Structures are given as structure tokens and as C-alpha cells.
Amino acid sequence: MSSCSATQNTSPHNDAMENSCAASSCCSNKTQSETSTIEDQTSSVSDSMQLSWIITGMDCPSCATKVENAVKNLNGVTQARVTFATERLLVKVENRANISDDILKTIRELGFSVKDDTSSKPAENSFLKKYWRILSLALVMLAAVLIKGTFPVVGDVLFYLATLWGLYPVASKAWQLARNGTPFSIETLMSIAAIGALFLGETVEAAMVLLLFMIGEHMEAFAAGRARQGVQKLMELTPETAFQIDSDGNKTEVSAHTLKPGDIIEILPGSRLPVDGELLTPNVSFDESALTGESVPVEHNSGESVMAGSLSVDRVARFKVISKPGESAVDRIIRLIEEAEERKAPVERFIDAFSHWYTPLMMFMALLVAFVPPLALGEPWVEWIYKALTLLLIACPCALVISTPAAVTSALARASRNGALVKGGAALELLGSVKTVAFDKTGTLTEGKPAVTHITSFGSSTQNPEHEVLRLAAAVESGSTHPLAKAIVARADEMHIGLPVAEEVEAKAGLGVQGLVEGRMVVVGSPRHLQGSIDLIAGAQQKLEQLEEQGNTIAVVTVEGHLVGFIALRDNPRSDAKRAVAALKAMGINSVMLTGDNPRAAAAIASQLGMGYRAGLLPGDKSSEIERLQENGRVAMIGDGINDAPALKTADIGIAMGSGADVALETADCALTHNRVEELADLIGLSRSTMAIIRQNIFLAVGSKAVFLVTTLLGMTGLWVAVLADTGATALVTANALRLLRNRSNNTKKG
Known part of the structure; x- marks a missing residue:
């Protein structure tokens, strides 16, 4: 277990003429080469640089914090950020010699690796390196159990050696973490408990504690991998190379990252588009399911834009590149996912703050348990020191700290897979409490094709x-x-x-x-x-x-x-607009259309959709109307134009259509990348499900701690049971959070 301690040229008429600008791509932090041994993108600005690596071995978001804290403390590092969802480390540093080596050394000392750091070794060595210590520890313990009955002393020695064998990497990591700004880690607690158990002669329990701890770490790694799968699949959608066509019609294979707007490329049937492109070949069908969730291929005509990651189904297709390097539709999604981790839900921020003082407090309580009863009441030292050590293991906040980010990460991954980008846990939490949804008309409720x-x-x-x-x-x-x-x-x-x-x-x-x-x-x-x-x-x-x-x-x-x-x-209503309004109504959420269009045209659209409306509004009037609606509860605003930006900012939650103007996408808290408003109800339902699972997880984590705290003080549970309970609670809350990856429709959930 890890220690869990672009200006658009727009014609601004009335709101019916509100901006519904064509989708424009947005920068991403997608790596240039996911397969390189060390990904080191360097951009030098005067005397500073930005470096980037893919880090592996992070089991939960607190691992990202460990790496951040350690790297920030290095001489010459001005800023460090780790994105757990994409496993990316971004570092701003002073331009000095060997700073990359220092960063890599620190990462490895913490027990993490750079992606493909062992790529030169055979695959089986990587597997053995990952599991050798836990397998060997289990074998030595098994041998000790078999021998102890006949040769007790030899059995005890083997348990002693097994403990030292398991303790070495844990204690080493605890020491490195303490040196780099994380003194109260689970590795520290585990090391103290194992060493204390050895001094008390409890060699069997000391070895068992370490074995269960290692098993728990691998369980968390598996769960973290599942939570990141959606993002990783997205990152793998675009190929690294492309066939570029020159002015003479010659075809050359080039790196996709060298393509620039205006270049002509060609993709074969069964191949994916590496960048956003304007189709030059008429009538080509594309499988866009990885991006839109639609299983039926979509036919595009020449002149239409096609998103990066789309797969040509039936024929060779040529495109004119329309996105800059790192600015395709896929890159935009990845960028927003990475930025989302910085916007934590209030409950997540509370638990993070709680964990900072929780572990030191529990260590202090353990000291009181160890010394007060023997000194004040004459109780046996061995008994109360043992209880104090058990209390240290119960104090591990892994299950509690991972309870929220595991659910949020799973929910964000599912949302992105289903066509909704949510910029962080804060927005995700607020969505579930929305009482009213205010809609822009043109391009949001209508097709935007008048x-x-x-x-x-x-x-x-x-x-x-x-x-x-x-x-x-x-x-x-x-x-x-x-x-x-x-x-x-x-x-x-x-x-x-x-x-x-x-x-x-x-x-x-x-x-x-x-x-x-x-x-x-x-x-x-x-x-x-x-x-x-x-x-x-x-x-x-x-x-x-x-x-x-x-x-x-x-x-x-x-x-x-x-x-x-x-x-x-x-402009006719979208085919899914009426279903979206009906689904929101079934969830107890009111819908209202805010438009600058004339009242008669607005009434015609609103009556078709079964919703209220406010007409004749200027952009500033929309913000005022949002404020009035907020008197009755939280309000979400969904729009797609430049004129919508003030209202998106005023609302408790701003939601942009994915085809909207850049300023709307940047201002909003969420974006519907598939441009289907009916996804909004599912998104709100997902928020409600997420918050319900977070509450369940907190109850499970805190409840288990409380139960085993009491049983420990009563002498009913020991060291290995405490670790087993903590591992079980961590696995349970993680598995509960992973349910969010499977659920696809929650729009009937009232929460």
C-alpha cells in the first residue's frame, strides 16, 4: 500500500445569432514518444527548461504527491507536478548540468521507475523483478512454518531473516521519503511496527505484516491501473507516424509530431488518423467509437473535419492537416483530464488536509498507549508496546485517503469515455447538486445549422x-x-x-x-x-x-x-434535446432556455422541448438571469458561444458544447465532446453515484479503523490482523470505486 497520508470572427446578432463557432483544438500534454526509454521533452527558455517523464509504479494519488515533494526539494527545481491519471511528471528547472540525472535518481530512490526503464532487459526479468521479493518472502515464511514444529530455533531464525528481507526495501523507502519531505508515510509506520515486533520476539507477526503489506501494494497497483485504463487507451489512439504526400505526389513516412497545418497525409483502411484533418477524399466511413462511443461507422464527405483517432473503415483517405502538433482533439481531451486533477472536490481537499495531521496524531497516541499504562498503572510493558505497534498499523490512512480519489478518477475516466470532460473533482461534486439547468439556444438546443x-x-x-x-x-x-x-x-x-x-x-x-x-x-x-x-x-x-x-x-x-x-x-431543435429535457425532469431538475432571440421564436422552440424560457437577453442579461435562478439552488449553464462565456462563469457549473468557441471551452467546468445534450443527464447521474460511493468508502474506511482501534485496545486483535484489515479496507473501497467504470447510465438516480 502506498502512503496515502483564439479569437473567432463572429457576427454577434441577438442570442439566436449567438456564437456557435467551429471546434478548435486545444493543447495537450500528450508525450511525443510513449515508447522511448526516458521521455525527456525539453523546451529551453533563456536559463530555464521544462522536462517531462512518464513515471510507473504509482499506486494511488498520494504517490504522485511523494514524487512531487521529493523533486521540488532538489536544487534547481522551480516547479514539479505529477498527474496520476496519465503518470506524467512535468518539471520546470534551472538550466544546469546533470539536473535530469538528479531527478531520475530521486525517482528511483523512492521506488518508482521511468517508463521502459528496463526495456533493454528481457520481459521475464521485469516480471521477476516485480514479484521476486514477495514470492521469496512467502517461500521463506512457508519454510519457517514447516521447520518450526520440529526445530523451533531454526524456524524462529528463518522468520527473523524473512522479516529483515521484507523490511529492507520498506525501511529504505521510508528513509528516502523522510529525507524528501514525507516523514509520516505508511512505509514509516510499517517499518516501526516490524522492528518493534522483532524486539518483542514476535517474528511470525513481523514477517506476516510485511508480506500482507506487499500484497496490498500490488492490489493497489492493479486497481490504479484499472482506473487509468480509459486515459491510457485514449493516449494510444493516435499513431506515432503518418504517410505525408508532397507536392509531387510522393509518399513518405514521417513522425506524426512533425506534421503542421496544411500538410497532406494519407491513411490506409484499418488505420487511425494521427491528427485532426480536413477530408479530401469523398465518402469515407470512419469508426469513431473510441472517441464518441458510437459503434456505427460515420460517413464523411470531402471538406468535413475528422478528429484524430478516427479509424478509416473502407478505403484509402487523404487529409489536409488542420491541427498543430499537440493540439488535436485527442490531445485536448488528455490535457483537460490532466488539468482536472488539480481541481479537487471539497471532500477530497478535506481528506487530504485531514491526512496530514491524522498520521502524526495517531503516532502520538501510540506513544501514549505504549508508555502511559505501564508508567501510570503498572501494566506490563510488552503488552502495551505490542498494542501501540498494532495501533500504528491501524493508523495507516490508506483506505481513507484513497477512498475519494479512486472514485473521482474512475468517474472522470468513465465520463471521458462517454463523451464528457469534467475539469476536476470539484466540478464533479457540484454537478450532483444542481437544481436548474440553463440552456443556450443556438448550437446547444438547436442544431446550429439555420x-x-x-x-x-x-x-x-x-x-x-x-x-x-x-x-x-x-x-x-x-x-x-x-x-x-x-x-x-x-x-x-x-x-x-x-x-x-x-x-x-x-x-x-x-x-x-x-x-x-x-x-x-x-x-x-x-x-x-x-x-x-x-x-x-x-x-x-x-x-x-x-x-x-x-x-x-x-x-x-x-x-x-x-x-x-x-x-x-x-434553426431546428437537436434530435436529442427533447430527451435531454425529459431526462432532467425525471431527475427533479428544472430546465430553462436563455436566449436573446425574440420571444415568439423562443416560445416555439421551448414548447417543442417542454421547457421554460427567457427571451430577448443580451450576454450580460444571461448572467443576471443565472443569478436570479441561483436563489432557488445551484445552477448549471450549458452553451457553446463566446456570448455564453459570462453566463458559464456566473453559473455554479459551466458546461460547454465540444464544438463551441475556445473561450467557452476554457471558461466552462465541463465539456460535452460529442455535442449531445442528452449526455448531460447521465453526467449528473454519474456525479450523484460518485458522491454516494465516496460516502460509502469514507464510512467503510473510518468504520473499520474505529472497530479495530477498540479491539486492539481490548487485546482482541494483533499486528497481522491490523494489516489484513487495513489491506482489506483499501481493497474494498477501491473495488467499490471501480464500479463507476462499469455503470453507463445513472440518469434515473435521484441521489
């Missing part, structure tokens, strides 16, 4: 006035990534309308966009922003209301302040 349904012109003297309205509007919208702007430009393209160049284009959040077209100021904006121009034209307001009542969003077009027309657009 289409022009109607064009109305006013007072134009041209032969085709509707075309003129569309031509002017598309000219100023042509540089925007906003869904409504793209729909206007797409309609102009369909009608083969040539677009003039717009100059001095300026966008204003939530209001509209303007620019000079052929020397005239053209404004495309929301009705409320241009209401004055609408009021000047007879019948314009009635036409506006008629279009809005049909569920349309209206873009108003003016030239030099004069109304020239309306462009009506409609």
Missing part, C-alpha cells in the same frame, strides 16, 4: 429586390463564423449571387455587424437593435411579428439607416 426561409424587401427599386437584400447582407457577413451569418452567405452562394467587398466591418456583441459596401453603410442586426428603422416603414412591424410567430429568427438589413429588408432564418 437556413434562410424567407426574404422580405422594403422600398427597393431594383429588378430583384430580395436578391439585393441578400447580396448586401451576405457581403458584410462573409467573414463571419456565426451560424446565421454562414447561412446567409450559403444562401447567396446557392443563388449564385456575386458578393461585393465589404470594408471597415465591425461586429458588436448581441447587436449586429456593419460595414461599407459600395460606399454605403450596411448594417445587419437584431430587430431590437434596429427598431427605429423598422418603425419608419408602414407594415414592417406586422411582417416582423408574422415571421417570428412562425419560429423564425430575423436579421434586419439597413442601408444608411433605412430599412431595406428582413431575412428570416430557422
Whole structure:
């Protein structure tokens, strides 16, 4: 057991025109070579460097803390961080000679290894190195048991030797940990208990304590590996090499990390895409199950973006690289998982703080047990020293400290596998207590693919006035990534309308966009922003209301302040939006749509989905509405645009759609990478299940300690039983936490 002591060019119309920018990749800490003997990525900035290694042998999150503390204490190290989920050590150091050697030496002295540190040795030697000491200890103890009946003295000697054999690595590690800032480790407690038992002549129990301790360590290592499997599989999705096509059509195999945006690559059937790419080959099917959970291959057409890690099912496919090195969709997921460990749940932070004083306190209590009864009451020294040693082993906080991170790690791994990234235990804990979910409309509840349904012109003297309205509007919208702007430009393209160049284009959040077209100021904006121009034209307001009542969003077009027309657009609800709202309602959670769209269009969407709404909101108004909703309990906000960022920050939990703008993803506490809002109910259910398991684990850990504390003081349990109980409790809470990896749907759990 381990001691557990990017600016988007956006057209900001009304909220229905809220930003639903295309997914952009985000940096990751994924290693450049998982198979190298020592992964040492070095970036030199003046006199400082950043180094990175993969560390193996960490059984629980406290192991990460051990490594961090030890490395931080080295001369020349300015910062160190270990991510338990990905087993990565990131170190910022002064640029001095041999500092890498010092770090590696410290890691190995603590009993951990650098990945593939033994790669030059045969595989069987690695296995023997891992299990030799525990197997040999068990064999010596077995021999001692067999001999002791006939030759008691020889049997005792063998138990004595077995104890020393098992004690050496434990005591050595305890000494190194103490030197590097972790004096109150389980290795320290175990060493004191084993040495004390030897002095008392309890050689059998001393050896048994160490054997059970070693078995417990391997059990924790197995559990930790299971909890990390999801992340490790994700890290292995992208291949290390790719076939690059040069300008002459020649194909060369290159390292995937050398690819840059604009490069042309080719993948074969049955191969995975190493980077995010724009498909150049028409009609190719991809297996995206590892990323999206969808078992049915998805067909993509040329021009569409395909995520790294997707597997070509049926044909050779060529791509144009669109992600920078380390910034693919897979890299973004890994980065967020690594960052999540720094955002611990409140209960996790409490237990961490508790463990810092718990072990020293228990050691002090053990001293009192050892000395007070004999000195004050004349009790036998041997009996109370033995009880004190047993108390030391009961004091091991492994089960308690691992109870929360094991559950959180398992939950985060399952969430990422099912298409949801949660930035840490704090967000995971809060999700389960949400009373209201506020939804953005465009791109969140709707598909984010609006289409022009109607064009109305006013007072134009041209032969085709509707075309003129569309031509002017598309000219100023042509540089925007906003869904409504793209729909206007797409309609102009369909009608083969040539677009003039717009100059001095300026966008204003939530209001509209303007620019000079052929020397005239053209404004495309929301009705409320241009209401004055609408009021000047007879019948314009009635036409506006008629279009809005049909569920349309209206873009108003003016030239030099004069109304020239309306462009009506409609965006249909997502196919899963109604199911998401119904699932949340079944969990006792209210849903409300916050939109800047007109009340009539908002009501049409809300009635289809069975939810409440607030319409006509500017970005700042959304934050105010969130604050009002918070009067009735915790609120989660889900959106995808730049306009949503303030509300995402104001809400207790901000949730971004994975295809949203960078600022929304950075601001949010969670992200739905598959862009399916129905996953939200499962995510909340997962949070409730996680907190229930954490409560169960804490009860099991604390309860077992309390029971064996009493039985020890009453003389009913001894050293080996205490270790067995601690190992059992640790295994039990870990196994309980691993249940979260198997459960896939919790949206009916009320918690």
C-alpha cells in the first residue's frame, strides 16, 4: 500500500445569432514518444527548461504527491507536478548540468521507475523483478512454518531473516521519503511496527505484516491501473507516424509530431488518423467509437473535419492537416483530464488536509498507549508496546485517503469515455447538486445549422429586390463564423449571387455587424437593435411579428439607416434535446432556455422541448438571469458561444458544447465532446453515484479503523490482523470505486 497520508470572427446578432463557432483544438500534454526509454521533452527558455517523464509504479494519488515533494526539494527545481491519471511528471528547472540525472535518481530512490526503464532487459526479468521479493518472502515464511514444529530455533531464525528481507526495501523507502519531505508515510509506520515486533520476539507477526503489506501494494497497483485504463487507451489512439504526400505526389513516412497545418497525409483502411484533418477524399466511413462511443461507422464527405483517432473503415483517405502538433482533439481531451486533477472536490481537499495531521496524531497516541499504562498503572510493558505497534498499523490512512480519489478518477475516466470532460473533482461534486439547468439556444438546443426561409424587401427599386437584400447582407457577413451569418452567405452562394467587398466591418456583441459596401453603410442586426428603422416603414412591424410567430429568427438589413429588408432564418431543435429535457425532469431538475432571440421564436422552440424560457437577453442579461435562478439552488449553464462565456462563469457549473468557441471551452467546468445534450443527464447521474460511493468508502474506511482501534485496545486483535484489515479496507473501497467504470447510465438516480 502506498502512503496515502483564439479569437473567432463572429457576427454577434441577438442570442439566436449567438456564437456557435467551429471546434478548435486545444493543447495537450500528450508525450511525443510513449515508447522511448526516458521521455525527456525539453523546451529551453533563456536559463530555464521544462522536462517531462512518464513515471510507473504509482499506486494511488498520494504517490504522485511523494514524487512531487521529493523533486521540488532538489536544487534547481522551480516547479514539479505529477498527474496520476496519465503518470506524467512535468518539471520546470534551472538550466544546469546533470539536473535530469538528479531527478531520475530521486525517482528511483523512492521506488518508482521511468517508463521502459528496463526495456533493454528481457520481459521475464521485469516480471521477476516485480514479484521476486514477495514470492521469496512467502517461500521463506512457508519454510519457517514447516521447520518450526520440529526445530523451533531454526524456524524462529528463518522468520527473523524473512522479516529483515521484507523490511529492507520498506525501511529504505521510508528513509528516502523522510529525507524528501514525507516523514509520516505508511512505509514509516510499517517499518516501526516490524522492528518493534522483532524486539518483542514476535517474528511470525513481523514477517506476516510485511508480506500482507506487499500484497496490498500490488492490489493497489492493479486497481490504479484499472482506473487509468480509459486515459491510457485514449493516449494510444493516435499513431506515432503518418504517410505525408508532397507536392509531387510522393509518399513518405514521417513522425506524426512533425506534421503542421496544411500538410497532406494519407491513411490506409484499418488505420487511425494521427491528427485532426480536413477530408479530401469523398465518402469515407470512419469508426469513431473510441472517441464518441458510437459503434456505427460515420460517413464523411470531402471538406468535413475528422478528429484524430478516427479509424478509416473502407478505403484509402487523404487529409489536409488542420491541427498543430499537440493540439488535436485527442490531445485536448488528455490535457483537460490532466488539468482536472488539480481541481479537487471539497471532500477530497478535506481528506487530504485531514491526512496530514491524522498520521502524526495517531503516532502520538501510540506513544501514549505504549508508555502511559505501564508508567501510570503498572501494566506490563510488552503488552502495551505490542498494542501501540498494532495501533500504528491501524493508523495507516490508506483506505481513507484513497477512498475519494479512486472514485473521482474512475468517474472522470468513465465520463471521458462517454463523451464528457469534467475539469476536476470539484466540478464533479457540484454537478450532483444542481437544481436548474440553463440552456443556450443556438448550437446547444438547436442544431446550429439555420437556413434562410424567407426574404422580405422594403422600398427597393431594383429588378430583384430580395436578391439585393441578400447580396448586401451576405457581403458584410462573409467573414463571419456565426451560424446565421454562414447561412446567409450559403444562401447567396446557392443563388449564385456575386458578393461585393465589404470594408471597415465591425461586429458588436448581441447587436449586429456593419460595414461599407459600395460606399454605403450596411448594417445587419437584431430587430431590437434596429427598431427605429423598422418603425419608419408602414407594415414592417406586422411582417416582423408574422415571421417570428412562425419560429423564425430575423436579421434586419439597413442601408444608411433605412430599412431595406428582413431575412428570416430557422434553426431546428437537436434530435436529442427533447430527451435531454425529459431526462432532467425525471431527475427533479428544472430546465430553462436563455436566449436573446425574440420571444415568439423562443416560445416555439421551448414548447417543442417542454421547457421554460427567457427571451430577448443580451450576454450580460444571461448572467443576471443565472443569478436570479441561483436563489432557488445551484445552477448549471450549458452553451457553446463566446456570448455564453459570462453566463458559464456566473453559473455554479459551466458546461460547454465540444464544438463551441475556445473561450467557452476554457471558461466552462465541463465539456460535452460529442455535442449531445442528452449526455448531460447521465453526467449528473454519474456525479450523484460518485458522491454516494465516496460516502460509502469514507464510512467503510473510518468504520473499520474505529472497530479495530477498540479491539486492539481490548487485546482482541494483533499486528497481522491490523494489516489484513487495513489491506482489506483499501481493497474494498477501491473495488467499490471501480464500479463507476462499469455503470453507463445513472440518469434515473435521484441521489
